[in-house]
Amino acid sequence: MTDEILPAIAGEILTGEAALSVAGKDWGNLIHTRPGLVVRPASVTDVAVVLRFAAARELPVAARGAGHSPYGQGQVEGGILLDMTSLPPRRVVTGDVVSVDAGARWREVLETTLPHGLAPPVLTDYLELTVAGTLVVGGIGGATHHHGTQTDGVVELEVVTGAGEVLTCSRENEEDLFDAVLGGLGQCAVITRATLRLSPAPARARRWKLYYDSLPAFLADQRAVVRDGRFDYVEGQLIPVGDGWRYMLEAVAYYSPPAGPDEDALLDSLGFGESEDEDTGYFDFLNRMADGEAALRAEGSWFHPHPWLNVFLTDDTVERFVAETLAATGEPELGATGLVLLYPVRNDRLKTPLFTVPPGEISWLFSPLRVGSPRDPLHNARLLELNVDLYRKARELDGKVYPSNALPMSTEDWRAHFGDAWPKLADAKARYAPGNLLNPGQCLRVP
Ligand SMILES: Cc1cc2nc3c(=O)[nH]c(=O)nc-3n(C[C@H](O)[C@H](O)[C@H](O)COP(=O)(O)OP(=O)(O)OC[C@H]3O[C@@H](n4cnc5c(N)ncnc54)[C@H](O)[C@@H]3O)c2cc1C
Structure with a gap:
């Protein structure tokens, strides 16, 4: 870790044993790597400050949602861990979409949308996963045979790139980034907000x-x-x-x-x-x-x-x-x-x-x-x-x-997995998050 001190942020910076030890655990309970410090951002600005600070010093950063990864995918050795569940809950339904903080759990999304008679068309079997945590892997469930993945229901994302730039992306705007973030294993950017399409909810x-x-x-x-x-x-x-x-x-x-x-x-x-x-x-x-x-x-x-x-x-x-x-x-x-x-x-x-x-x-x-x-x-x-x-x-x-596994993967494995989609992901990663510093627990590196 660096001896330099992070610039002031509105959120919390934790270096105590309890925070570092939680950051080194996940659902898999097989990989235990500890960060140098944990940041609980209070805003997208905090996330941008951390990512810019880390990029300038070549420090690795991982974003963590609910920590339900099976094999250290959301962990980072010695770098900075961003606990994305600390973003303030801002959840707003407008027409047939909901805009949520990326650290919201799917249960919390439903608690926001159901009073409007609406729900995301695809939900995971377990609702205590975060929105961003599943959007970086896809998000599938029993309704996928009708409506695809949870990523297919995303209208817009607010992200902070690995270089620390805050961007909004969608099918109409910065499409290359949008496509590299959805199902992209958190390699190009940290998601801070997501706007999701909703369907009428049955009783x-x-x-x-x-x-x-x-x-x-x-x-x-x-x-x-x-x-x-x-x-x-x-x-x-x-x-x-x-x-x-x-x-x-x-x-x-x-x-x-x-x-x-x-x-x-x-x-x-x-x-x-x-x-x-x-x-x-x-x-x-x-x-x-x-x-x-x-x-x-x-x-x-x-x-x-x-x-x-x-x-x-x-x-x-x-x-x-x-x-x-x-x-x-x-x-x-x-x-x-x-x-x-x-x-x-x-x-x-x-x-x-x-x-x-x-x-x-x-x-x-x-x-x-x-x-x-x-x-x-x-x-x-x-x-x-x-x-x-x-x-x-x-x-x-x-x-x-389905990329949420207790399975050692190499860059070559990921290249083979993504096949024709690999060049675009690799280009976007090199462009938006150079240096292979973001979410290193996924073990995907590009030159
Ligand atoms: C009990 C259980 C049931 C499950 N059921 C399903 C299911 O039905 N369908 C399904 O599709 N999956 C299911 N999963 C798998 C789950 O979707 C993935 O493991 C998911 O990545 C976990 O989300 P999380 O919020 O816990 O994220 P974490 O484990 O905290 O993070 C997962 C990955 O996302 C990255 N990440 C987290 N937040 C951000 C962010 N804001 N921006 C960028 N990257 C970020 C992390 O760095 C990490 O690489 C299940 C898992 C469990 C444990």
Whole structure:
């Protein structure tokens, strides 16, 4: 760190043990690098002051949202950590858009928009992630097969470039920067505000859990329902049972009474066995992870290492890839509270240039969400090796990562991942954030 003192800012500068140690932790609990100091900016001006100060002294800077990265993506060794959740909450709905501070959590965005009868069309399964934290990776969920990623719903961004310049960008203005920030792993700029498109919010959600014993039948029905778009939300989970697996298609129809969903039409021709359904308010459905979080916090595994992997597979390879992976996956590989997600998205709905999926009509998000051991680093290292093996195997089959993983990535890996979009990202990074100083935890460097 530098001996020079940061210019005065309105926000806080923290150098105490508690702040530095929190900054060196994240959801993955696998990488622990500590910054030299933590800044809690009170305004975009504070962010610009910090970035200009750091650029002039070649100090690395990382922005941190909710800290739910799995592998140190929001950490920085010895540099400055910007805690973006300290930006004052300024959340304004105008017509069918909302403008929010970038450190707002998606739950807080909903708390702002729902009183207006509006909501972002795509939400992550967990609402305690920040807006900027998901916009730099994409942001996907059960509505992605209709509306694309959260980045596809962004109208405008206010950012501070790595060089410390405050800019507003959109499809109409500074488009190259806009395209390099959305899904760009925080490599060109720190996002300070985002304007997001909203859709009318329904009142209620009817959720079906449809169970299958056959992987091909489960995949066929998932494929069919995302093609015909009959549900508003589609995801899926693979559940270990005895020495095999069971498959659960999770499908939701939103509605506002008095009209209700037409269950017969929605479930028509699907080949599931058992089923369950529940009916809740819309927000309660979106916030469904809150109870699970409380239970995992109480039980302890919320705080354990999380060597999570998210890969996108092609439609041609998904069945074999998943079957082979599941055959080699048991409790040691997944952890007692681990999960496996599998669901399709329609590639034609994905418009963000840097959001990269395999070729074809449909891509499948396959996510072994492993829970590691709080006491056994060797076990966790083995789980990371499993991730590396799966990633390599997926890549050979035209697969891509969803870029929030416990997976060591190199610049070469990122270049291969972004493919045709790489030159634009690399140019924008060299132009807006020269010196590879911004968000180094993503391990993406350009000359
Ligand atoms: C329980 C759980 C459930 C999840 N569910 C989903 C899901 O359903 N769908 C999905 O898409 N993802 C999901 N994720 C993954 C999640 O979207 C990513 O890990 C996301 O990056 C975390 O956001 P965060 O606010 O915690 O950001 P952090 O972990 O704090 O940061 C993530 C990255 O963004 C950068 N960053 C943070 N703020 C800014 C900023 N203001 N400007 C520029 N860069 C910034 C950081 O430097 C870092 O590189 C889930 C994660 C968890 C732990």
